[in-house]
Amino acid sequence: MFTSFASTRNRRASLVEKDLEALLARMRRRMYPETIPALASYWLKTVYSSGYNLRRWKELNRLLQLAWCGAFQDGAAQEAITDIQHWIRESVLQTGEAPEFTGPQEDSVRATLNSEQVAAYTVRLLNEWLPIEVSRLLVSQSDSRVAQQEGIPVLAIATALENLLTREHLSRETLEKLLDLKALSPEAVYPADLEILRDVVLSLVGRTSAPTPSLLPATLLCVAPESHLPADYKWFVQNACVVERSGGDEVHVPIESAAALEILNKEPVRIGSIIVTMDGRWWEPVNLQSGDRQFVVYRPFGSLQIDYSGEHARLRVPWPEYRLRWSGNGYFKESLKIFGREWRVGHWEVDGERAWMHLVFSRVLPVTDLAPPACDGSWRLRPASVDMAWAALERSVAISVAAKSGDPLEQFHHPELVPLRRAILRLIELVTSRRPVYETIETQLRAIRYLESPLTSTYGRVPWKLLPEAVRTAFLRARRYPVLLILLTEVFEGVPEALSRSPEPRAASAAAAAHSA
DSSP: OOOOOOOSSSSOOOHHHHHHHHHHHHHHTOSOGGGHHHHHHHHHHHHHHTTOOHHHHHHHHHHHHHHHHSOOOOHHHHHHHHHHHHHHIIIIITTTSOOOOOOOOOOOOOBOOOHHHHHHHHHHIIIIIHHHHHHHHHHHOOOTTOOOOSSSOHHHHHHHHHHHHHHHTBOHHHHHHTTOOTTOOTTTSOHHHHHHHHHHHHHHTTOSOOOOOOOOSOEEEEEOTTOOSOTTHHHHHTTOEEEEETTEEEEEEEEOHHHHHHHHTSSSOOOOEEEEOTTSEEEEEEEEEOSSSEEEEEEEEEEOOEEOSSSSOEEEEEESSOOSOOOSGGGSOSOEEETTEEEEEEEEEEOSSOEEEEEEEEEEOOHHHHOGGGOSSSSOOOOHHHHHHHHHHHHHHHHHHHHTOSOOOTTOOOGGGHHHHHHHHHHHHHHTSSSOOHHHHHHHHHHHHHHHGGGHHHHOSEEGGGSOHHHHHHHHTOTTOHHHHHHHHHHEESOOHHHHSOSOHHHHHHHHHHHHO
16 A cells, blocks of 8 residues: 555645656556566656756655655565665755756667567567676676676666667657557566566656556466367467456456357366466466356466576466376476466476476577567567677777787677687688689688577678678679679678679579589
């Protein structure tokens, strides 16, 4: 229960009151209390960036004291309020001056994405790029905001997301779309990460209030082997609706009349299943409602939370049947897909109320499985950090070429790209020699293709512009060698059309056949 600061008098609430009300409203809606430190930190950052004067900081401190004295049920919220107050006292009240603020820096916009592209971008941002950036932060320990705690610190996740989004230079329009991701489901992203992403995005666009996130769409987590639900029930869940009741929300999954009649004619009626909504809660069916329309009615029973404290990420999920003994392949699925990840069953647990599956992380699901409409090649899904790595490699190659040495590596901090760098330098040496041997160049291109193969999922192919101008010009004179042209388009990204299109179609076809053989 949070104290409200809406005035009972006939006056408009102050800006400070509105900002604090927005914070408390977001705290009330929080499904993952462990993420509240990120919410408080980035809300405070937004308030700071708005340019509060000393009077407003004093008013905020007074209102926070009233909030702290209110009836809080959540210890994480109390602690966050205390931390904000401590910062205000240390940074503002003790100095008697408002912190200096120079205003936001206008950055060039790198990309504006449509709704489908934003969905695919979010999937890769949270599932692929975020873990890499968090690992980098935790290894370097260079950021003071990254606190030490068991598992992955929540502020490390928030800082990593801020770094990724800032480097990306997304348009404000695109950032606003990240706050309303209707195209995603719980199968695609982890809701706790999504909560933190919203905190960071709201700070980047300078907003303290947040739109109310939708519970839907829902996704089917599992169905009991003896359930009478239809085989294609997963698709029915996608059409679920939320119904507000006095006792709490319900999720109603529509079902066809014939299927509902078939279920009701069986004794006993078995509709055992678990669904998950966008806030991370898991829901269990309580009845099959019949009438003009038929629904399987679900009610919430808890939240799913990924455990990062061990060597591998783990997830404890409910099983829709209570059994003391387990046998048969029906109870031991090879894998289960939820939160953008594939999980394998580690072991089962039975307590006094139900059975549980303990899942162990297996792999990240590819974006093409989770957001296929956006993966049409119209936009390259990769973070700005990738372009920064390629730019660093380009500078390193240019320095080595100018020095006529492959040794200088002091300014190159991407060890995973070092073998590729050496192979590219060897290619440059072969191409710029007095009498280039195209068979040797072909062999070297194959070597580069081999070395970049394990890197393409993260970095893509080597940018064509990375090669020195003299090398690119030399390749333009090599159009008589179709196999070479094919290899160039396979190894490099952005090869000029003059190279990618051979002047000798028959020769190119024959070369392609020999190349594939």
